[in-house]
Amino acid sequence: xxxxxxxxxLVRAEHADFETxxxxxxxxxxxxxxxVYETYGTLNPDGRNAILICxxxxxxxxxxxxxxxxxxAAGWWDNMVGxxxxxxxxxxxVVGVNNLGGCHGSTGPxxxxxxxGVPWGSSFPVVTVPDWVTAQARLADRLxxxxxxAVIGGSLGGMQALQWAINHxxxxxxxxxxxxxxxLSAQNIAFNDVARQAILTDPDFHGGDFYAQGMVPxxxxxxxxxxxxxxxxxxxxxxxxxxxxxRSGEYKFGYDVEFEIESYLRYQGDKFSDYFDANTYLLMxxxxxxxxxxxxxxxxxxxxxxxxxxxxxxxxxxSDWRFSPERSRELVKALIAADRHVVYxxxxxxxxxxxxxxxxxxxxxxxxxxxxxxxxxxxx
Amino acid sequence: xxxxxxxxxLVRAEHADFETxxxxxxxxxxxxxxxVYETYGTLNPDGRNAILICxxxxxxxxxxxxxxxxxxAAGWWDNMVGxxxxxxxxxxxVVGVNNLGGCHGSTGPxxxxxxxGVPWGSSFPVVTVPDWVTAQARLADRLxxxxxxAVIGGSLGGMQALQWAINHxxxxxxxxxxxxxxxLSAQNIAFNDVARQAILTDPDFHGGDFYAQGMVPxxxxxxxxxxxxxxxxxxxxxxxxxxxxxRSGEYKFGYDVEFEIESYLRYQGDKFSDYFDANTYLLMxxxxxxxxxxxxxxxxxxxxxxxxxxxxxxxxxxSDWRFSPERSRELVKALIAADRHVVYxxxxxxxxxxxxxxxxxxxxxxxxxxxxxxxxxxxx
Numbered sequence: 001x002x003x004x005x006x007x008x009x010l011v012r013a014e015h016a017d018f019e020t021x022x023x024x025x026x027x028x029x030x031x032x033x034x035x036v037y038e039t040y041g042t043l044n045p046d047g048r049n050a051i052l053i054c055x056x057x058x059x060x061x062x063x064x065x066x067x068x069x070x071x072x073a074a075g076w077w078d079n080m081v082g083x084x085x086x087x088x089x090x091x092x093x094v095v096g097v098n099n100l101g102g103c104h105g106s107t108g109p110x111x112x113x114x115x116x117g118v119p120w121g122s123s124f125p126v127v128t129v130p131d132w133v134t135a136q137a138r139l140a141d142r143l144x145x146x147x148x149x150a151v152i153g154g155s156l157g158g159m160q161a162l163q164w165a166i167n168h169x170x171x172x173x174x175x176x177x178x179x180x181x182x183x184l185s186a187q188n189i190a191f192n193d194v195a196r197q198a199i200l201t202d203p204d205f206h207g208g209d210f211y212a213q214g215m216v217p218x219x220x221x222x223x224x225x226x227x228x229x230x231x232x233x234x235x236x237x238x239x240x241x242x243x244x245x246x247r248s249g250e251y252k253f254g255y256d257v258e259f260e261i262e263s264y265l266r267y268q269g270d271k272f273s274d275y276f277d278a279n280t281y282l283l284m285x286x287x288x289x290x291x292x293x294x295x296x297x298x299x300x301x302x303x304x305x306x307x308x309x310x311x312x313x314x315x316x317x318x319s320d321w322r323f324s325p326e327r328s329r330e331l332v333k334a335l336i337a338a339d340r341h342v343v344y345x346x347x348x349x350x351x352x353x354x355x356x357x358x359x360x361x362x363x364x365x366x367x368x369x370x371x372x373x374x375x376x377x378x379x380x
Numbered sequence: 381x382x383x384x385x386x387x388x389x390l391v392r393a394e395h396a397d398f399e400t401x402x403x404x405x406x407x408x409x410x411x412x413x414x415x416v417y418e419t420y421g422t423l424n425p426d427g428r429n430a431i432l433i434c435x436x437x438x439x440x441x442x443x444x445x446x447x448x449x450x451x452x453a454a455g456w457w458d459n460m461v462g463x464x465x466x467x468x469x470x471x472x473x474v475v476g477v478n479n480l481g482g483c484h485g486s487t488g489p490x491x492x493x494x495x496x497g498v499p500w501g502s503s504f505p506v507v508t509v510p511d512w513v514t515a516q517a518r519l520a521d522r523l524x525x526x527x528x529x530a531v532i533g534g535s536l537g538g539m540q541a542l543q544w545a546i547n548h549x550x551x552x553x554x555x556x557x558x559x560x561x562x563x564l565s566a567q568n569i570a571f572n573d574v575a576r577q578a579i580l581t582d583p584d585f586h587g588g589d590f591y592a593q594g595m596v597p598x599x600x601x602x603x604x605x606x607x608x609x610x611x612x613x614x615x616x617x618x619x620x621x622x623x624x625x626x627r628s629g630e631y632k633f634g635y636d637v638e639f640e641i642e643s644y645l646r647y648q649g650d651k652f653s654d655y656f657d658a659n660t661y662l663l664m665x666x667x668x669x670x671x672x673x674x675x676x677x678x679x680x681x682x683x684x685x686x687x688x689x690x691x692x693x694x695x696x697x698x699s700d701w702r703f704s705p706e707r708s709r710e711l712v713k714a715l716i717a718a719d720r721h722v723v724y725x726x727x728x729x730x731x732x733x734x735x736x737x738x739x740x741x742x743x744x745x746x747x748x749x750x751x752x753x754x755x756x757x758x759x760x
Contacts, residue, residue, distance in 0.1 A: 026633035126633040186618040186641045190610045193642045194603060197649075200635055201599045203583060219581045223574060223603065230570045238566040244672070251670055253406035253506040255580060255662060259669065261566045262573045269577075282635060289639065290631055292624070321701075 006082045007074070008040040008089050011065035013105060016142050022100075022135060025290075028125035032114070035139050036105030037061045037097040040081065041089035043144070049378045050093045050145040052136065053077065054153035054160035057228070057284045058276060060104035063096035064089075079359050086367035091375040092149065100135050101127045101283040109279030110211065122208030126283060129156075129291045133163045137171070149378050150174040150371070151310075154356030155323065156284065159291045162331075165308040166293050172310040174374050176367075179320055179356035181327035182301055182334065183292040188322070191231055192285040195224035199278045208279050217278045222269035224281055229268050234319035234352035301331075305338035312342040313370050315363065317355035343370065386462045387454070388420040388469050391445035393485060396522050402480075402515060405670075408505035412494070415519050416485030417441045417477040420461065421469035423524070429758045430473045430525040432516065433457065434533035434540035437608070437664045438656060440484035443476035444469075459739050466747035471755040472529065480515050481507045481663040489659030490591065502588030506663060509536075509671045513543045517551065529758050530554040530751070531690075534736030535703065536664065539671045542711075545688035546673050552690040554754050556747075559700055559736035561707035562681055562714065563672040568702070571611055572665040575604035579658050588659050597658045602649035604661055609648050614699035614732035681711075685718035692722040693750050695743065697735035723750060 013036050022030040038061050043050060053063050055076070064081040066074050081087040081094055098106040101124065109124035116123075140148070151161040151172050158180025165175040181188075199205055202220030206213050230238075242261040257263050297303035312335055316328035325346050335342040345366045349355040355363065393416050402410040418441050423430060433443050435456070444461040446454050461467040461474055478486040481504065489504035496503075520528070531541040531552050538560025545555040561568075579585055582600030586593050610618075622641040637643050677683035692715055696708035705726050715722040725746045729735040735743065 026631075028633075183624065185615055186622040186624065186639075187610060187613075187615040189624070189639050190606075190618065190641050190645055193639070193645060194606045194610065196635060197606065197646070198578065198603055201603070223578055223581070226570075226574045226577065227607065230567060230574065233567075235565055235567040238570065242566040244563065244566065244569070251406075253408075253666075255576060255666070259566075259569050259573070261570050265570055265573060266577070286633075286635070 006084045007078070008065040008082050010067070010069070011038050011040065011062075011075070012067065013038055013061060015105070016139055018135075018138055020138075022131070024125055024131050025128040026126050030100070030107070030125060033100060033107035033135070034105070035097055035100070035107075035135060037095060037139060038063060038075075039143075040064055040094045041092050043093040044378070047144055047146060048149060049091065049375075050095060050140075050143070050148050051087060052140070052148050052151045052164075053081070053087075053094060053096045054132075054136075054151065054157035055096070055099065056153070056155035056157045057281075057288070058272070059157065060102060061096040061098040061106075062104070063094065076357070080364075080367065086364060086371050087152070088371065088375065091378070095139075095143065095145075097136055097139055099127075099132045101280055101287075103277030103280040108277065109208070109283065110277045119211040121211055121279060124279060124283070126286055128287050129159050129163045130167060132160055132287070133167055136160070136164075137168060140171070147171045147173060150176055150374055152176040152178070153180070154178040155180055155353065156288055159288075163291075163293055165310040165312070166304055169307055169309040172308075173377070174313065175308070175310045176313045176315075176370070177328075177331065178315045179317055179323050179353055180331075181323045182294065182331045184289055185327075189289050191227065192289055195227055196282055196285055198223040198227075199282060205278060210278070216273070218273040221273040221276060221278050221281060225272035225276075226265040226269040229265055231322045232352055232354045234321065234350055236319060237350040237352050240350065301334040302337045305334055305340055308338075308340060310340075312340060313345070313366075314342060315345040315347060315366060317347050317349040317351065317353070317360075317363075319350050320353045320355060322353040386464045387458070388445035388462050390447070390449070391418050391420065391442075391455070392447065393418055393441060395485070396519055398515075398518055400518075402511070404505055404511050405508040406506050410480070410487070410505060413480060413487035413515070414485070415477055415480070415487075415515060417475060417519060418443060418455075419523075420444055420474045421472050423473040424758070427524055427526060428529060429471065429755075430475060430520075430523070430528050431467060432520070432528050432531045432544075433461070433467070433474060433476045434512075434516075434531065434537035435476070435479065436533070436535035436537045437661075437668070438652070439537065440482060441476040441478040441486075442484070443474070457737070460744075460747065466744060466751050467532070468751065468755065471758070475519075475523065475525075477516060477519060479507075479512045481660055481667075483657035483660040488657065489588070489663065490657045499591040501591055501659065504659060504663070506666055508667050509539050509543045510547060512540055512667070513547050516540070516544075517548060520551070527551045527553060530556055530754055532556040532558070533560070534558040535560055535733065536668055539668075543671075543673055545690040545692070546684055549687055549689040552688075553757070554693065555688070555690045556693045556695075556750070557708075557711065558695045559697055559703050559733055560711075561703045562674065562711045564669055565707075569669050571607065572669055575607055576662055576665055578603040578607075579662060585658060590658070596653070598653040601653040601656060601658050601661060605652035605656075606645040606649040609645055611702045612732055612734045614701065614730055616699060617730040617732050620730065681714040682717045685714055685720055688718075688720060690720075692720060693725070693746075694722060695725040695727060695736075695746060697727050697729040697731065697733070697740075697743075699730050700733045700735060702733040
């Protein structure tokens, strides 16, 4: 099978406008909103073969394929989604959606607030994982999908899959929760707070209303992204890839870029600050911090999970220290205690948290095998 | 023994001025400089009972005791240094010194450059661990200390102890290298680079010459320190101390301080930015990045260590992920391969990298036992 045969090919983004107000966890209300999404494959007449892909902190709806033949990069999970790939678009109807508060087309802080005629900025409400699930459920209604064959996500995306299974048990057959956690640790929150403080204290942030000033808090976004990248990679993986390599081979005794790892991080930070919205970054990290499905059940994760009826695939990666295997095992133990059906894969990988986006063969095999079974159910 | 009996009591800082130029690893030269230092205990007539304490990134010469009876805090290692304590000032003459480039009294970027009459700022040369050792050796000469009974340090301080043993084998009887590493990993350098970028891109940094502007790059220093603190604590320790505790008990749906861990980090960052010099922070992190004693020996750490004649105590802490036990074991293996005498302690602790400043009983016991033996040698 050539590369082309395994690509969903040319795709385009769709927009869904919602006029019914959305009540948010914060108590605020979003009067109307737009979700941008993409779909690949064909929905069966019975509507039972749909898969929802939920994105992580900096992800979006463009999961697979290309907009134009000459696009340099395909969608962010193109290695997992396509004909013959683990999330096989010959069998599944796959939906990718940009979450509310995002900066890739769905209503967010950089969108124009119709009431004021200027970008929402600081007045955009904080949204949470349960809010996203509610908005995604409305999109499912719009698309004629009563029940997802699977809801799948890595990292913050895995949290959405978990929340779907708890909040809409009848609508989720399988939840695939990858490189995720049932809630953040103090260390996770701490890293998020440093990133937020970098943005909030950037003089160009202007309290979140930098759009009107024609400015972008680039310094803060850059630092947030640099720090993020450290936590996405493993110590060993970073050592293998960069070690102590110097760009010029010798010490320069100054503060310009010198080690290869510095060059990599600064490049990633610069690139990110060119396109990502600072308010979206704040909001996404806050959604991470707040995520805690046990909270509504007196802190009892088992009680929360007893609401779910889905089958679960939980997967973690040995070198992931942002959401370590220990956090996934915590979830698996709670699922077992709740008498839910769960398959758990702890995958040897040097790729750290980023492994969920990559193609370590045992990971691809696990996804392929699990989803082949889901496909059989759908066509049974 | 009451607390007072184990304190060195009231102390005062001394200054040593050096007029002989110091040639630095960078190729620059420091024409003259001052080192601020403190001493506790009494030097034996044979000068054989002296111990040098080397400080870490944000440390200084004020190791033990108080300047005034009503000082709230004692020196930074007061729990380890004093009469009856592991570094027993009834037996040892203990020297603490602020390193060149520091901001606590020794010549550094915030000192007045006598040639220009204004603070050195960006023109202060980058100094390295070997440079510090050379400057400390001159201080030892001044104090009449030919050979240290021990050179002791944690973290960056441990690197100085190691460098002393390699560069001045005849002058070091014991080197105590605690919570340290023979060189930084890519991840270590990456964290340092984010901290440096936070300072370098703070608009108030003014290329390092902020003194003249009457400004301090407070935002950058604050972020650097917040990030630093995350790496000093362990995930578990942070979880035990802060967990997901909220200051007000409920989510606020905004970006003000909310979780206890946020409050802790911001407080630490604010406090630090009030007194620490930004150029010193840059310089100290660069000294960390550059430290690599194997480099002068074709990358062969064993060859570097064969220069040393000291006995070594290497200690690490199980939950330290900034300089993990693995890094200490790397050093121990090289010491064994170099046929050096080494005692290694891997200490169970939840306190992360900070454990080297704390009093986990197995750590205190190890230090006490090891140094009691050193004291016997001195008085033999």
